[in-house]
Amino acid sequence: MSYLDLLTFARGSALNWALIIFSAGVVLRLFEIFGLGRKADLAKPRATTPGSGWRTIFTRSLPVQGMLKRDPVTYIGGYVFHLGLLFAIFFFAPHIEFFRGLTGLVWPGLPPALVDASVVSAIVALVVLLAHRLNNPVKRMLSGFGDYLAWAATLLPLLTGYLAYHHLLVEYTLMLALHLYSVELLLVLLPFTKLFHTFSVFISRWYNGDIFGRKGVAS
Amino acid sequence: MKPSEKPGSVGAGLKQRGVTRREFLEFCTAVTAMLALPPSMAKVMAEAISGARRQSVIWLSFQECTGCTESITRSHSPTLENLIFDLISLDYHHTLQAASGEAAERARASAMKDNEGRYLLIVDGSIPMGNPSYSTIAGISNYDMLVETAKGAAAIVAVGTCATYGGLPKADPNPTGAVSVSDIVKDKPIINVPGCPPIPVVMTGVLAHFLTFGSIPELDDLGRPKSFYGETIHDRCYRRPFYDQGKFAESFDDEAARQGWCLFKLGCKGPVTYNACATAKWNDGTSFPIQSGHGCIGCSEPNFWGAGPLYKALSMPVSANTAMLGGAVAAGAAAGVVITWHNRSNKSAAKMAHDKVTVQELTREEK
Ligand code: SF4
Numbered sequence: 001m002s003y004l005d006l007l008t009f010a011r012g013s014a015l016n017w018a019l020i021i022f023s024a025g026v027v028l029r030l031f032e033i034f035g036l037g038r039k040a041d042l043a044k045p046r047a048t049t050p051g052s053g054w055r056t057i058f059t060r061s062l063p064v065q066g067m068l069k070r071d072p073v074t075y076i077g078g079y080v081f082h083l084g085l086l087f088a089i090f091f092f093a094p095h096i097e098f099f100r101g102l103t104g105l106v107w108p109g110l111p112p113a114l115v116d117a118s119v120v121s122a123i124v125a126l127v128v129l130l131a132h133r134l135n136n137p138v139k140r141m142l143s144g145f146g147d148y149l150a151w152a153a154t155l156l157p158l159l160t161g162y163l164a165y166h167h168l169l170v171e172y173t174l175m176l177a178l179h180l181y182s183v184e185l186l187l188v189l190l191p192f193t194k195l196f197h198t199f200s201v202f203i204s205r206w207y208n209g210d211i212f213g214r215k216g217v218a219s
Numbered sequence: 220m221k222p223s224e225k226p227g228s229v230g231a232g233l234k235q236r237g238v239t240r241r242e243f244l245e246f247c248t249a250v251t252a253m254l255a256l257p258p259s260m261a262k263v264m265a266e267a268i269s270g271a272r273r274q275s276v277i278w279l280s281f282q283e284c285t286g287c288t289e290s291i292t293r294s295h296s297p298t299l300e301n302l303i304f305d306l307i308s309l310d311y312h313h314t315l316q317a318a319s320g321e322a323a324e325r326a327r328a329s330a331m332k333d334n335e336g337r338y339l340l341i342v343d344g345s346i347p348m349g350n351p352s353y354s355t356i357a358g359i360s361n362y363d364m365l366v367e368t369a370k371g372a373a374a375i376v377a378v379g380t381c382a383t384y385g386g387l388p389k390a391d392p393n394p395t396g397a398v399s400v401s402d403i404v405k406d407k408p409i410i411n412v413p414g415c416p417p418i419p420v421v422m423t424g425v426l427a428h429f430l431t432f433g434s435i436p437e438l439d440d441l442g443r444p445k446s447f448y449g450e451t452i453h454d455r456c457y458r459r460p461f462y463d464q465g466k467f468a469e470s471f472d473d474e475a476a477r478q479g480w481c482l483f484k485l486g487c488k489g490p491v492t493y494n495a496c497a498t499a500k501w502n503d504g505t506s507f508p509i510q511s512g513h514g515c516i517g518c519s520e521p522n523f524w525g526a527g528p529l530y531k532a533l534s535m536p537v538s539a540n541t542a543m544l545g546g547a548v549a550a551g552a553a554a555g556v557v558i559t560w561h562n563r564s565n566k567s568a569a570k571m572a573h574d575k576v577t578v579q580e581l582t583r584e585e586k
Contacts, residue, residue, distance in 0.1 A: 024551030031555020101535030
């Protein structure tokens with residue numbers, strides 16, 4: 001099997017299965033979460049705060065006053081990583097072609113140099129956050145296998161993408177195939193690991209905001 | 220008498236055909252550059268080739284389209300017509316030779332006998348293993364002819380993607396069970412010169428190397444001469460600065476295409492294709508596909524024909540589509556309904572099984 005064959009398989013059957021597992025898995029998990037439901041809150045809401053769930057989605061994305069100072073690494077690292085990842089996935093021209101191939105949708109990309117810089121920042125942020133996690137006793141105690149798995153599964157596509165783009169380490173064809181395989185691993189793991197927060201984070205934020213609003217707590 | 224003046228030598232043949240020493244030296248200079256040899260080697264090459272006896276070559280054509288022969292007979296100055304008659308002695312090539320039928324087969328047999336262990340075997344086309352009768356020459360199956368002729372060869376040059384990797388005949392579903400030369404011959408040095416067709420100057424370069432050094436050039440993992448296949452089209456593409464700046468043509472005739480922007484989005488496979496088109500170019504160095512506005516289709520890579528649609532960008536999925544995703548979502552939803560139903564019945568079963576405790580039932584533990 002030549003490197004091109006590996007790449008063709010990565011773009012073909014392997015990708016198809018990864019996408020099928022990913023899409024079916026995400027929908028299944030959402031059904032599971034929503035299907036469990038919550039007991040109806042029969043109490044009269046303390047305050048009528050329409051939209052408090054939606055507001056919380058945004059407000060919780062900003063650090064609470066004072067927290068940025070108390071834990072800058074987590075906050076800044078978190079932002080840098082998530083934004084870097086977002087740019088890399090959705091604004092790199094070849095990736096937009098990927099989405100076009102899949103859905104027919106197109107949008108303008110960012111200059112490759114900018115995407116490159118955001119990928120490097122995301123990788124650096126991931127490494128710093130891991131070091132912080134290992135050095136901070138509380139974070140370390142809270143971390144389990146799932147956290148490290150999610151970390152590694154997220155790092156691999158970024159790293160292989162960077163190496164492929166810069167033609168480093170191994171032949172481009174092979175690195176591109178490895179990049180695709182690492183993305184496929186991420187897709188397969190996402191619905192069933194902590195990586196599912198990609199979808200659930202906004203649901204839980206909305207719920208928290210809404211329920212606290214009803215209880216009269218500012219969100 | 221100098222070796223290059225001896226009758227039967229390449230030098231004598233060149234002289235007879237009016238090729239001047241200067242012209243020949245120019246050719247050698249071009250070839251040494253292509254082979255990444257130091258410029259001083261041009262003279263050595265010219266001397267060595269002029270003094271050598273014309274190399275006996277047997278050319279076998281199997282499941283092919285004759286495009287490789289077409290390509291090679293258009294190789295630039297000195298053209299292969301010169302090369303055939305001056306550098307080598309093409310003892311058998313069923314498209315080009317005058318003899319036919321039994322006379323042709325006799326030519327092959329006598330070349331094999333006379334030059335046992337010394338002749339060069341060139342093969343274009345793949346070999347059908349599904350059924351020997353899919354392709355025969357003079358009633359001899361391609362497989363038998365290859366095995367028989369390979370036995371006494373000094374080295375084999377597999378020309379074109381069919382002979383090197385199976386090529387088009389091997390494309391799914393491979394109806395003839397096509398295989399490459401290296402799938403069959405295991406005990407001879409094989410130089411793979413892939414391409415559909417290969418660049419003529421690569422062929423002449425490989426021949427010149429063999430004539431000069433009596434050995435084959437350094438090869439990569441896929442058996443290709445490193446000097447010609449060491450870099451990708453993308454590495455040497457003149458549109459590369461546009462790729463790096465993210466400037467892409469969106470269609471074959473838009474303004475961006477006219478400005479010479481990168482053809483990645485139009486399906487160019489240059490980034491994963493190892494060949495010398497961007498530097499050696501075609502038609503006497505005139506141009507190459509990307510220069511004439513079409514993306515590289517990756518024709519010199521193994522199984523290129525099955526490597527996804529030609530006009531889909533390299534980063535696009537080969538076959539995944541919205542319908543497939545829709546199906547997966549529906550399957551996920553169906554599984555989700557089943558799981559929800561299961562969870563809910565668990566929940567109500569737990570509720571049913573729950574014994575309520577009344578205040579009366581509670582007893583105070585006396586201290
Ligand atoms: S046209 Fe093809 S080979 Fe040239 S830079 Fe663009 S992608 Fe690379």
